[in-house]
Amino acid sequence: MSQLDDLKTAIKSRLGDLECVIGWEQGYDPLHATPLFIRSEADLDRLIIGPLAVHNLATYLTGWKGKKVGVVVKGCDSKSVIELLNEKLINRDDVVIFGLCCDGVVSQRKIRAALPADPGFVESVEIGADSLKVTVAGQAATLRLDDVRADKCRVCDTPDALVSDFLIGKAHTPAPAPSLKCQDEFEAKSDAEKFAFWQETMGRCIRCYACRNACPMCVCRDYCIATSRDPLWVSQENLPSENMMFQMIHVSHLAGRCTECGECERACPVDIPLMLLRRYMNKQVRDVFQHEAGKALDQTPPLLTFKVEEERINERGW
Amino acid sequence: MEKFITKENLNRLAAELAATCRVLAPVADCGTVTFRRFQPGMVMDLHSRMAAVSPKAATFPQTETLLVVKREIPEKKPEIIETLPEGKNVVIGCRPCGARGKLIFDPVYETDKIKDPYYLQRRKNTVFISLACDRPETTCFCHSVGSGPADPSGSDVLLTLVGEGYVARSVTPEGEEIMKMALFADAGDKGKEADAKNAKAREMMGEAHDYASAPAKLLARFDDMDFWLAQSAKCISCGACTYMCPTCYCFNITDDDLGLSSQRIRTWDNCMSHTFTLEGSGHNPRSTKAHRLKNRVGHKFSYYPDLHKGVIACCGCGRCIKQCPAGVDIRQIVNAAQEYAE
Numbered sequence: 316m317s318q319l320d321d322l323k324t325a326i327k328s329r330l331g332d333l334e335c336v337i338g339w340e341q342g343y344d345p346l347h348a349t350p351l352f353i354r355s356e357a358d359l360d361r362l363i364i365g366p367l368a369v370h371n372l373a374t375y376l377t378g379w380k381g382k383k384v385g386v387v388v389k390g391c392d393s394k395s396v397i398e399l400l401n402e403k404l405i406n407r408d409d410v411v412i413f414g415l416c417c418d419g420v421v422s423q424r425k426i427r428a429a430l431p432a433d434p435g436f437v438e439s440v441e442i443g444a445d446s447l448k449v450t451v452a453g454q455a456a457t458l459r460l461d462d463v464r465a466d467k468c469r470v471c472d473t474p475d476a477l478v479s480d481f482l483i484g485k486a487h488t489p490a491p492a493p494s495l496k497c498q499d500e501f502e503a504k505s506d507a508e509k510f511a512f513w514q515e516t517m518g519r520c521i522r523c524y525a526c527r528n529a530c531p532m533c534v535c536r537d538y539c540i541a542t543s544r545d546p547l548w549v550s551q552e553n554l555p556s557e558n559m560m561f562q563m564i565h566v567s568h569l570a571g572r573c574t575e576c577g578e579c580e581r582a583c584p585v586d587i588p589l590m591l592l593r594r595y596m597n598k599q600v601r602d603v604f605q606h607e608a609g610k611a612l613d614q615t616p617p618l619l620t621f622k623v624e625e626e627r628i629n630e631r632g633w
Numbered sequence: 634m635e636k637f638i639t640k641e642n643l644n645r646l647a648a649e650l651a652a653t654c655r656v657l658a659p660v661a662d663c664g665t666v667t668f669r670r671f672q673p674g675m676v677m678d679l680h681s682r683m684a685a686v687s688p689k690a691a692t693f694p695q696t697e698t699l700l701v702v703k704r705e706i707p708e709k710k711p712e713i714i715e716t717l718p719e720g721k722n723v724v725i726g727c728r729p730c731g732a733r734g735k736l737i738f739d740p741v742y743e744t745d746k747i748k749d750p751y752y753l754q755r756r757k758n759t760v761f762i763s764l765a766c767d768r769p770e771t772t773c774f775c776h777s778v779g780s781g782p783a784d785p786s787g788s789d790v791l792l793t794l795v796g797e798g799y800v801a802r803s804v805t806p807e808g809e810e811i812m813k814m815a816l817f818a819d820a821g822d823k824g825k826e827a828d829a830k831n832a833k834a835r836e837m838m839g840e841a842h843d844y845a846s847a848p849a850k851l852l853a854r855f856d857d858m859d860f861w862l863a864q865s866a867k868c869i870s871c872g873a874c875t876y877m878c879p880t881c882y883c884f885n886i887t888d889d890d891l892g893l894s895s896q897r898i899r900t901w902d903n904c905m906s907h908t909f910t911l912e913g914s915g916h917n918p919r920s921t922k923a924h925r926l927k928n929r930v931g932h933k934f935s936y937y938p939d940l941h942k943g944v945i946a947c948c949g950c951g952r953c954i955k956q957c958p959a960g961v962d963i964r965q966i967v968n969a970a971q972e973y974a975e
């Protein structure tokens with residue numbers, strides 16, 4: 316049986332006890348998937364998995380708190396579930412986790428850049444073992460999955476779900492790249508260059524908060540300090556400085572909690588490379604606290620706890 | 634008036650107009666395309682993809698300063714300075730759907746009782762030079778909302794790509810004025826080719842969906858929260874759809890403190906946000922994303938048409954579909970209401 320069949324069988328066995336199971340189905344065109352909320356066996360027929368199933372469905376879990384739901388997770392998504400559990404934002408008894416052994420997902424932005432015409436003109440898509448055959452505006456193109464893989468998949472060391480009630484698929488021996496070229500190149504820039512980059516890039520932010528709401532760990536949402544009116548912390552004026560201020564809020568509130576799932580960047584409708592900030596922040600957290608969010612159950616994010624003496628912060632040394 | 638302008642000359646036109654006007658044009662922007670203020674030396678990108686955000690900022694900027702309160706020393710009386718927008722704007726290379734957005738604004742921002750001076754001033758001073766679409770995207774449905782890929786309404790000049798340039802057709806006297814510039818040449822018989830291209834693009838869109846029953850059918854689902862819970866399940870309640878939409882016209886007003894001075898700004902607001910309907914008492918009549926998405930869809934396809942002669946408050950540009958992080962499809966939601974079996 317295929318991985319999808321196994322998954323369907325597993326879901327079928329639990330669907331009766333659950334409000335719904337969250338998975339993916341084909342979206343508005345053959346190149347895009349969209350979240351699917353499975354409530355019946357008829358819905359189950361629409362379930363898909365694979366390289367187009369990009370969404371981190373753990374984002375929805377806090378919205379179902381108090382109800383029993385199932386969720387299909389890739390390796391990276393399972394880290395979000397772990398982090399939500401560790402922070403007691405969801406209850407383990409309330410979620411049935413259908414974990415996948417994942418072969419990676421695509422970056423729609425890389426697909427867009429690689430296609431001979433805008434993906435808006437897509438006519439058909441064939442998903443092969445290591446390629447995507449896409450026809451756009453009458454032109455056929457074969458894209459190597461390796462070339463259009465999401466950045467997070469290149470450096471992924473947890474392709475198989477770390478927590479699950481059902482683990483589906485063949486286990487992998489992960490072979491992550493040591494680092495990402497785009498990150499290394501960005502960090503090598505001078506402060507002045509970085510400043511100029513964000514000044515320019517944040518000029519196109521429309522402050523839609525898709526990055527915030529797509530983030531499984533951004534749980535304040537409706538009560539975010541960036542949109543509170545009283546007190547008014549951040550001006551609503553759409554300036555690069557205020558837009559960047561909001562990113563700084565997001566990044567610092569995610570310190571030690573961000574699992575690098577990449578949803579913020581994926582959600583951004585104007586393609587702002589938000590992960591440059593997240594990855595940098597996570598590196599600091601790793602260096603200082605030797606902590607990686609979502610890697611293990613029962614660990615507490617360093618900034619949600621208190622140690623009299625931090626091992627790697629020399630408080631009285633200066 | 635019908636003329637022809639080469640691709641190079643259209644870029645020159647943007648540069649020439651930029652000397653006296655604020656020109657907004659689509660430019661390649663790190664893998665996407667956005668409208669940016671055009672400066673001589675820049676190259677427009679009219680064809681690689683539809684701009685991510687609609688050109689509505691030309692007539693309805695994301696931030697507008699309504700007034701400034703200036704006070705130099707605490708003892709002095711503050712001075713209140715009104716800041717009506719000045720100067721002329723030209724939008725080049727938007728699509729017909731983007732240009733049409735303001736037609737949805739008009740009856741709201743200018744009524745017998747209320748006139749919005751900021752909007753009206755920009756509206757009067759902005760010219761739209763639109764580009765007819767060659768080919769529909771999978772998310773386009775302008776033909777179903779009373780428009781089409783070469784719809785001139787809302788534009789001042791409509792361009793159609795023919796060979797290495799564009800057939801330009803004036804729609805308004807303001808458009809005609811611009812087309813008198815020397816960069817426009819005689820169109821010869823290229824008009825026929827333009828007609829054929831326009832017809833082909835329309836044909837590629839296929840049959841239109843009939844939204845006639847949508848206002849009543851959506852109203853019939855108003856109290857059906859189960860329906861809206863199911864429709865909004867995947868929505869993450871962000872503002873991407875509304876902010877990219879050419880027709881979403883809601884705003885917020887904030888007094889920003891600047892020490893002794895302050896400014897009153899108007900900024901885009903969106904009905905998908907919790908604070909949109911948050912009342913002073915703390916009560917929120919639209920407390921969940923299901924309530925909010927109901928409003929977003931209901932307003933466009935039911936309440937607005939009921940108030941404004943049946944006109945649907947959507948241009949069918951598809952931005953809210955293709956750029957929604959969760960792939961929420963407004964067409965699907967309206968269809969579900971229309972097809973709902975009582």
Ligand code: SF4
Pocket residue numbers: 519520521522523524525526527582583584585586587589
């Ligand atoms: S998703 Fe992108 S445009 Fe929207 S607020 Fe975040 S960074 Fe800005």
Ligand code: SF4
Pocket residue numbers: 529530531532533569572573574575576577578579580593
């Ligand atoms: S900040 Fe971005 S990468 Fe980190 S958890 Fe949130 S969505 Fe994922």
Ligand code: SF4
Pocket residue numbers: 525867868869870871872873874875905953956957958959960961
């Ligand atoms: S429909 Fe999509 S873009 Fe709009 S609020 Fe919901 S998730 Fe955001």
Ligand code: SF4
Pocket residue numbers: 874877878879880881933946947948949950951952953954963
């Ligand atoms: S509702 Fe969506 S499709 Fe309609 S005009 Fe707005 S963004 Fe475009």
